[in-house]
Amino acid sequence: MTDRRIRVLFGALLLTLLAPKLQAMKAQIVDVALYPQDRRRLMTEVDAARFVGAGVLMCYSDFGTLERGAAAWLIGTHDLVVLNAHNFVDRKLAPTHPVTDCFFRIAGGDYHFDGDSLRIGAAVASKALHITDDWALLRLLQPTPDDVKPQPLPDTSGIATGSAMKVTMVSPAGHSNTRLSATIESCEIRQIDEPTEGHVRRVRHNCNDGYGGSGSALFSEDGRLIAMHSASLDMNLQRPFDMETHYGSAMLFEGELVKAIREAVEKR
Numbered sequence: 001m002t003d004r005r006i007r008v009l010f011g012a013l014l015l016t017l018l019a020p021k022l023q024a025m026k027a028q029i030v031d032v033a034l035y036p037q038d039r040r041r042l043m044t045e046v047d048a049a050r051f052v053g054a055g056v057l058m059c060y061s062d063f064g065t066l067e068r069g070a071a072a073w074l075i076g077t078h079d080l081v082v083l084n085a086h087n088f089v090d091r092k093l094a095p096t097h098p099v100t101d102c103f104f105r106i107a108g109g110d111y112h113f114d115g116d117s118l119r120i121g122a123a124v125a126s127k128a129l130h131i132t133d134d135w136a137l138l139r140l141l142q143p144t145p146d147d148v149k150p151q152p153l154p155d156t157s158g159i160a161t162g163s164a165m166k167v168t169m170v171s172p173a174g175h176s177n178t179r180l181s182a183t184i185e186s187c188e189i190r191q192i193d194e195p196t197e198g199h200v201r202r203v204r205h206n207c208n209d210g211y212g213g214s215g216s217a218l219f220s221e222d223g224r225l226i227a228m229h230s231a232s233l234d235m236n237l238q239r240p241f242d243m244e245t246h247y248g249s250a251m252l253f254e255g256e257l258v259k260a261i262r263e264a265v266e267k268r
């Protein structure tokens with residue numbers, strides 16, 4: 001028996017012996033949450049009717065496989081979508097994914113983007129993408145039907161800097177650390193920071209998240225869309241919320257972001 005065949009047989013045997021442990025590790029990773037308490041549950045048709053406009057960014061990978069990219073929202077009108085800019089550019093604003101390799105999925109229908117309509121929150125002179133300008137707007141080539149309702153224009157009136165509040169996180173694209181395809185969770189904004197880029201404030205929240213949850217929306221107790229999730233510190237590490245080292249970051253719908261949405265709706 002040649003040395004090469006011996007190595008191949010040994011490798012196969014090793015994989016066989018390790019398979020149960022690898023499966024257990026995989027299951028453990030899937031079930032982990034950011035915080036000790038995980039209140040996420042499956043998003044239902046009733047939830048979809050309440051939190052209208054919830055959709056998913058679908059993209060083809062470099063290998064040609066279709067994958068869930070992130071949460072995305074039909075907003076203000078039937079052909080406008082808001083989502084995170086980091087779906088298409090990296091932190092240094094270098095393009096990473098062509099818009100034309102992606103489409104918007106909502107209510108069982110697929111809608112393609114106008115590749116020339118992409119607008120991101122970062123200013124022209126910016127050298128990096130920040131939490132509070134990590135937003136993008138895209139037009140659909142064809143509007144959704146009348147029965148696929150967009151999310152109304154956001155309203156963040158009365159939300160004070162420094163305050164805390166109860167919210168609901170709606171994640172139509174789900175998260176990599178849960179088996180649920182789309183989730184909803186009652187959680188809290190623990191602090192609202194001072195405004196930075198584009199007069200938009202960052203909120204620090206304790207909503208459980210995972211890779212793929214970008215673009216998830218935060219709704220106030222009275223049902224208003226108030227913020228869009230961007231990133232979490234120490235992703236997938238199950239630790240108590242910490243204001244400085246372990247929290248979720250979202251941006252309020254205000255300043256340049258809500259101005260851009262209103263302008264896009266008026267130009268329709």
